[in-house]
Amino acid sequence: MAETQGIRLQKVLSQAGIASRRAAEKLIVDGRVEVDGRVVTELGTRVDPDASVIRVDGVRVIVDDSLVYLALNKPRGMQSTMSDDRGRPCIGDLVETRVRGNKKLFHVGRLDADTEGLILLTNDGELAHRLMHPSHEVPKTYLATVAGSVPRGLGKRLQSGIELDDGVARVDDFAVVDAIPGKTLVRLTLHEGRNRIVRRLLAAAGHPVEALVRTDIGAVSLGEQRPGSIRALRRDEVGRLYQAVGL
Numbered sequence: 001m002a003e004t005q006g007i008r009l010q011k012v013l014s015q016a017g018i019a020s021r022r023a024a025e026k027l028i029v030d031g032r033v034e035v036d037g038r039v040v041t042e043l044g045t046r047v048d049p050d051a052s053v054i055r056v057d058g059v060r061v062i063v064d065d066s067l068v069y070l071a072l073n074k075p076r077g078m079q080s081t082m083s084d085d086r087g088r089p090c091i092g093d094l095v096e097t098r099v100r101g102n103k104k105l106f107h108v109g110r111l112d113a114d115t116e117g118l119i120l121l122t123n124d125g126e127l128a129h130r131l132m133h134p135s136h137e138v139p140k141t142y143l144a145t146v147a148g149s150v151p152r153g154l155g156k157r158l159q160s161g162i163e164l165d166d167g168v169a170r171v172d173d174f175a176v177v178d179a180i181p182g183k184t185l186v187r188l189t190l191h192e193g194r195n196r197i198v199r200r201l202l203a204a205a206g207h208p209v210e211a212l213v214r215t216d217i218g219a220v221s222l223g224e225q226r227p228g229s230i231r232a233l234r235r236d237e238v239g240r241l242y243q244a245v246g247l
Helices: 009-015 021-029 091-098 125-133 153-161 197-204 235-244
Strands: 032-035 053-055 070-076 106-110 117-122 140-147 162-164 168-169 173-180 183-189 209-216 230-232
Touching: 009 021, 009 032, 070 091, 070 235, 091 117, 091 153, 106 125, 117 125, 125 235, 140 197, 153 173, 162 197, 168 197, 183 197, 183 209, 197 209, 197 230
Parallel strands: 117 209
Antiparallel strands: 032 053, 070 117, 070 230, 106 117, 140 183, 140 209, 162 168, 173 183
């Protein structure tokens, strides 16, 4: 690119909300900024923000302000679709009333109607496609309430894998969070994206799910979000999602 073309790199970083102009200059001088795979340390460097891939500390910087990245806490009893031909409540209803002008949103990660929790919404088609593709399955974490008490070896059994009707399924991580009379709250993390996989896996292990919430997708966590609420993802969350799918 000719020296006179493009926008100064420190200006692009500050406009993207990464740091103030002065702090962005220090990031560049310290060798923490890459443009198209090359570390750039020259402050006069100009880039085309629409064409260049810019990373800070290895995490991609999103500079297109038309892109929308949202976290939704889907309430129980709602369909994980943007519209429903049977008139049932769906996440499109929430988006319609709260996110004006962003009708072309993809939802990342379906949940069955009885499950509540985190769903990502974005108009970034490439990121959405990769997040949903089996080869890039990012870890997802769930809190499940099951009946009765849980035997000590259940975690190891789930990590080893359990045969389901469509193949073996296993978890990456398992922990008992709380036990109350007659019920146990467990946390499990898995890469699987198959339909109702958590419910089927725990049922096959002899512990049918009574209530289920998805709390995390990759670097994005539900935190204190109330059911039905929507929030914009932070820039570091978006960057880490990009990192997880190799963008």
